[in-house]
Amino acid sequence: MKFSELAAWICGTPADLSDFWQATGLTGAQLSEKLDPEISKAVPFAEALEGSVTLLDSLKKLSALAGSEASAVILPKGAEEKIAADGMKKWNPKGIALLFSDAPYQDFAKIVSRFDPPIPRPASGIHPRAFVDETAKIGPNVTIMANVCVGPNVEIGSNVILHPNVCLMEGVKIGDDSVLFPNVTVYEKCVVGARCILHAGVVLGAYGFGYDSSSGRHILSPQLGNVVLADEVELGANTTIDRGTFGSTRIGEGTKIDNLVMVGHNCQIGKHNLLCSQVGIAGSSSTGDYVVCAGQVGLADHISVASHVIIGAQAGVPGNLTEPGTYLGAPATNIQEMKRQFVAVKQLPEYWKTLKALAKKEQEAAAR
């Protein structure tokens, strides 16, 4: 496909290409075969060779343009002025075809999808190899794929997709428009909101890790609660959320959780949290809204974290965090104090020298 055709499609002006040519910052006289190259694929910047269109999504990276082998590049709007001011020779000596966009990321996504269209939503219906208990209530336009197991008294809303091998145990409820990828397990009585995405291998509602050990053996706690996901929750692959002891372990609306995360029994996670991969939250802890935990963070049990707290990667949180702000390290500490500590520890060996020298001089002085 010619670049001009692609650009016109993106700009929404198929009949009149003048907008596009203006958008390139070039005059008509500069048009040439080179400036309207044949494009056969859309790939990330580092992989772009001749015949590719790619994306440079930040003005800060504009200097990388000169070294690219790409045939065409989508750039953010501000690039136009910069290139106009300094000249094509400086920023684009190879004369790569350019398209300036208000929404470069979204436009590039459209182009990528044009060359390699995403797989469409599977057709609705229940696969003959799925097993759906006769007492389950299935909403309209639901897709249930092969080897899915739907237990007694399950309720599934409209437009839900259950990929192969999903297992919903007795009494589970799934809200409208949610998607459960392969091998997801939802234990009895758990509730998934609307527009949720549960990636492959997610386990909702396994038993909480609570034991009465007073007898010298570990006797499992009651497991009478469940897990409740609010609307628009997303859970990454192989993430696990344990059921409450008596009540519900809850994940708030719009909260997104990455792969291999553990949320313990009875936890109450707020709205719009971001929990990155391998975070672990022990039982009965809670977070406010807009909390961010970077990768591998650990939260102790029975603690609460205030809204708008950001916790750095691998930090360990042994107690409540009551103030918004950024925390690092273990025990997690306010970022300013933590940075001072990091610097101090790094300088330790040098300071010992100073201290020893002082001590020696003092001894010598005392000996005199």
Added chain:
Amino acid sequence: MKFSELAAWICGTPADLSDFWQATGLTGAQLSEKLDPEISKAVPFAEALEGSVTLLDSLKKLSALAGSEASAVILPKGAEEKIAADGMKKWNPKGIALLFSDAPYQDFAKIVSRFDPPIPRPASGIHPRAFVDETAKIGPNVTIMANVCVGPNVEIGSNVILHPNVCLMEGVKIGDDSVLFPNVTVYEKCVVGARCILHAGVVLGAYGFGYDSSSGRHILSPQLGNVVLADEVELGANTTIDRGTFGSTRIGEGTKIDNLVMVGHNCQIGKHNLLCSQVGIAGSSSTGDYVVCAGQVGLADHISVASHVIIGAQAGVPGNLTEPGTYLGAPATNIQEMKRQFVAVKQLPEYWKTLKALAKKEQEAAAR
């Protein structure tokens, strides 16, 4: 249901309610509609509103009673004396109906189960959509649900439950009364004891991570061993235990392991251990009995940890721990020493000031 009915059921005295009324610490004259409220559900303390019975399981939390909206609260026995001594006005100004119990946790569990009965054990039998190899030996009263795969020469004891999508590869043995939740995989020749619980996504017996890299490529070690779980072992969701190289990776009797834990090849884990979520134990390491590893702890390979060792969250254990006790940090260090280090590091920036001031004075003195 009236609270009096519930309380009588718990106290086991349906005919004569006098025990119950005594138990409340109230005289007959205080009985009223308010003290015998209608109860429609049982929920955790933080969620309890009118019409709910709830649990306050610790005397230390007794002051929270005054702020509760619950209609009835189960309390531990000692609360009776405390309330009697200080008066209802102080501890229970709203006149919430109270039930004092020797076993408040267990009694509340009974009440929760009465309002929302747990799902009963599934009926025994082999689901028509399960696949069981004809050479497998299946004990009495076994439940094998849809899409389960049981390979050749597998042996399954009595009363075992295999939830949907469980896969048992050739030669696996499962002891009596064990429960395997959905999507559990047990590799060939692995052995599960009696009364074990394996949660969804558990993988037993995948290959150990051992390679001969002398040729510049990584050549996989032999994978001729297996995994052996003793009786009453419980494994959390998506936990993985790798098979031994030549012998067995072993988990001792009564040991409980939380979600997303890794136990490497050849490990020998003792009895009645508690391994919390996201713990990782590298290959060929061993633990004694009653070892506790808190969340995200890491143990190096080829080390041993003595019985009755407790290791704090996120600690890293690079070598043997030969003495019982509590260990924190990385490298894991005795708790007393570690606390001194934590304090010292925190005070570092302040101490630098002292040191610098001293050094300056010394220089000034030397210059005089």
Added chain:
Amino acid sequence: MKFSELAAWICGTPADLSDFWQATGLTGAQLSEKLDPEISKAVPFAEALEGSVTLLDSLKKLSALAGSEASAVILPKGAEEKIAADGMKKWNPKGIALLFSDAPYQDFAKIVSRFDPPIPRPASGIHPRAFVDETAKIGPNVTIMANVCVGPNVEIGSNVILHPNVCLMEGVKIGDDSVLFPNVTVYEKCVVGARCILHAGVVLGAYGFGYDSSSGRHILSPQLGNVVLADEVELGANTTIDRGTFGSTRIGEGTKIDNLVMVGHNCQIGKHNLLCSQVGIAGSSSTGDYVVCAGQVGLADHISVASHVIIGAQAGVPGNLTEPGTYLGAPATNIQEMKRQFVAVKQLPEYWKTLKALAKKEQEAAAR
């Protein structure tokens, strides 16, 4: 089986045992019933009792021989000279039957396999309970077991084994001779090379954890890329690798990844890496060749790690590592510097004493 028979089989000289007897370092006169014991099983050293053959794979452990109850032990070749020099009485007072081997590990593996033969490769063919879309292309000699789901336009090379419950979504490609264990999920369009091993519960191609949060809600990034595994990649149980945003998340040839590892979207992992259990690599990061990450290491997003870097257990890498070498701690630091810091921190409490004493003397001096 007699030990002599086993040894002759290993030495490949069934007709003439003289080589074997030479190999034991014993003269014919020393032959006896004891030196040719009956062997009924092959087990690891710590478990070896009478009737067992076992392995002592390192000369450093030779002194353990004297305490063993084993009937026969395989030893590395150098042991022969050591025993000859110091005498049987010192090293082998019980007269355990010995076999000296150039490749003791491999020979012992052969013996273990003889007593307990590994399960043979399952027969090729498509199980009647597997579901294979009619548009999928299946190579010769492929084994597809029960409950496997193969989606539209999937391409599977020759000799591939798909264990039960594997799910391959639309457009997936699997190279020759690869093995996918139970409950593996491969999302649409992902590519697995030749001779790869994917252990149970692996998830390839779930959505990357990238959101546009500028609106106050977290809006998922495009998920238009895929995952590409080169040849001879091995992935441990329940490991997850997320799909690229626009391009491919890539794992290089010969790289081995342990259980419960997370590799984020857009990552470019080099050749022959070893990533141990519970390692987490955040999005868009890259590694060179022969990188080793020990257990629970975390790498931040958008960083690069040079070839031949080794990163110690639990280390946290916040930025680029441009030089080969070994790095420890968080933030990951060159091993020499890190060891100095470790020592310094450990000595802190003692140094405070020195510092305080100095300060006190200085004050006293100033007061005079």
